[in-house]
Amino acid sequence: MADPATQGETPPSTHNSIEKPKNEYLVMYKPGVTDEQRREHEAAIHAIVIQKPGFDGIRQSWNMGAFQGYHIHMDPEDLAQIDYEFVSCVEPNVVATVYLATTADDAKATGSMVNQAPSTWGLGRISHRDKGYYNYVYDDSAGEGVKIYVLDTGINIDHSDFGGRASWGVNYVPNSLNTDENGHGTHCAGTAIGTKYGVAKKAYAIAVKVLDRYGFGDFAGIINGILWAYYDAGSNRDKAVISMSLGGPYSQVMNYTVAAAAAAGMTVSVAAGNDNNDVKYYSPASEPSAVTVAAIDWNDYRYTMSNWGAGVDVFAAGVSVTSDWIGTNDATNTISGTSMVNAQGSPNRIAYNNSGY
Structure with a gap:
């Protein structure tokens, strides 16, 4: 089938309901x-x-x-x-929520290596084979030219940690402001691209608001967001990541949407969820073409609330993760959940790969 962009199609309109469908x-x-x-x-x-x-x-x-x-x-x-x-x-159409907890290999570098010390324990963990390090060793070109579409509660794009590398994309939440009114999306974006807290410090984050100030949305709105990112990435889909630290019950339609984005060359990274259950019961976490990320703690044990199963692709730090927040342009917060894992894990490892790291 021809690319819909060649058929005169346009991205979805921003009409959507965040109330229980x-x-x-x-x-x-x-x-x-x-x-x-x-x-x-x-x-x-x-x-x-x-x-x-x-x-x-x-x-x-x-x-x-x-x-x-x-x-x-x-x-x-x-x-x-x-x-x-x-x-x-x-x-x-069903409700989706953020995956925020209610309780709290060597690669060939193409740029110069940087040692950020001190850093968060999660950044230290992904850059060392052994646990316990609080310095982050990374290639200074990591994420260059890569766009991460953060489908979430929005992003405080003026936060100082982003250094101008965060921008507003689209808002699918009716009667809401074009900013993050919750904090979750900003935290995820900071963990992805932040100068201090981010893994891929040269990547760009684009806010695709699909969840409201309470962290709720619906699958129709999320599918709209996926299609918007698909169209916005255009011919650069191989340099684009869709990051979703959210989810709901299993949905064939949601999974097929994710699979279509992946087939077009986009990397889709999703949180495993926080129900201590098999990811096969959740979407988009159960979609095989997505990179599904689960959580570990400081001791490399699975975080007790993290979902698990054969559908999990990678584990990353998901307990007491510090990143950017809302309220002021230098606000921070420390929270837990597979949302933090997804933002800290695979989309940014992929950003390394896509930038040549």
Whole structure:
């Protein structure tokens, strides 16, 4: 199938609801459905919905490589009328949350090596084979030319630790400010690219706000965010990372969206979750093409709340991680969870690889 960017498609609009979804569904087309077949199907859906006042119908259509679908608001009594000739599956739109805990190999370098001392224990851990170090040894070119799309609560892009390397992308949370009103997204971005707290100190972070001030959103909004990042990265998708320290229950539609982004060349890194359970029950953590990151503590033991299982790709520091925060442009906070792991782990290791480290 042709790249949707060549078919006159545009990124999703910013209409989305962060309230608990009611009568909302995620519909995924079968592979290979044509534009004409989509129009035929969606016209039939419109004819059904228009008969019931109070329902919006199709709120957003999605087209990203092999992934095609839409987000619809309709009477559940009418679901049986959906024609499955072109449709693969229909799922309810569900709530997603941040993965913040409620309790607290050698590579060839292409640039100059820098020894940051002191640093956080997590930075020390990823740059040494043995535990217990508080200095961070890294290549000063790490992350150069790489964009990390942080799908989260937003980013305080004016924080001093970013040094101008954080920018605002898009906001899919209605009636919210174009900034981080929670702190979680800023913390993750700081752990990713911060001058003091970040792993890849030359990478750029782009705020894609999909969660509200309380850390809640829904899968439809997150899928919108993934597609926005896909379009924004354009021809540089091999230098782009989608970082999601969030999740919810298993979803075939969510996983297929992630797989389509990965197939287009993007690296998708996700947190394993904090339920002390197998990641196979969660999305996007269960998607094999994503890099799923779980948490360890200072002693290299699995963090007690971290999810686990065959779907986990890598472990990183997830207990008492210090990074940037909101409130002032030099604020910090120390928190725990697989959210911190994802931000500190694979997207930044990937940023090293993509920059030639």
